[in-house]
Amino acid sequence: MKEHTVKLAILKTLSQGGFHSGEELGEQLNVSRAAISKHIKGIQGWGVDVFRVQGKGYQLAKPMQLLDQNVLNQSLSSPVELIPIIDSTNQYLLDRVNSLESGSTCLAEYQEKGRGRRGREWISPFGANLYLSMYWRLDAGMAAAMGLSLVVGVAIVEALEEMGLNGVKLKWPNDLYYQDRKLAGILVEMSGQAGAAAHLVIGMGMNLMMSDATEGITQPWASLSEVAASQKVDRNQLAVTMINTLQSSLADYELQGMSGFVERWNRLDNFIGRPIKLIMGPREVSGIARGINEQGAVLLETEQGIESYIGGEISLRPSTQ
Structure with a gap:
């Protein structure tokens, strides 16, 4: 540092x-x-x-609002650490799970080794986005963490709505979309032993005002500045609202499980009612998206009726047919 x-x-x-x-x-x-x-x-x-x-x-070239440790401390009751330059906010917390209070959060301005699902690199330009990771201890154990990325997605969109930022949708299982382009990604990593509490680290990277010239991104993407239009988004307020909403939703999840989130997810599903293709390695299934069920599985209406699919290696894409 x-x-x-x-x-x-x-x-x-x-x-x-x-x-x-x-x-x-x-x-x-x-x-x-x-x-x-x-x-x-x-x-x-x-x-x-x-x-x-x-x-x-x-x-x-563009105005920049930096995150402020003092503002974060004054606005939050749970521990929060701002480390401007970091390898990865998720890795920082994973290395410290045994000493952290549940709900502890790490924020950064720039990640030198940011990562997404399946070990992919997460492009992290300084001060242009929000990089946030939270530690959560799940006493019900690792099996109870199924579908947690769905809960996190719902919490983040609801936090944006609370700030008057509407139109953001969810892409199963762990992305936020705006007008069919990726706005944010979620990465949930866990450790623990069978029969013991699960240590979860929930990471989120959201594009806020990323330059059109940003290199290294291979899919269509959006920034929150588009969602906000003329509204100015305060990065510190955004971080605080997200942390509070995330903690509240995780507490709800511990009490209700996925059942309390099915309707909340389906309201925000970017693909519901649309023809999609589900890709599982070499296998592809086409059908109409019908939201999720209480296990967090995606529902697909095919010629065989409504079928459910679940698994970390599934990606969901609009059908080209």
């Missing part, structure tokens, strides 16, 4: 808006103009668009 101190201080100044000269930044931070130039290159490597105008200095 220490090696990033100067870069983070530069970003804090630049996030206030306007131009800031290399000389001014150097004086503030007690480093040379050459050192400032080098740090700016490092910041650009994090995916931040910083430009320089001769005689004026450096400026951010």
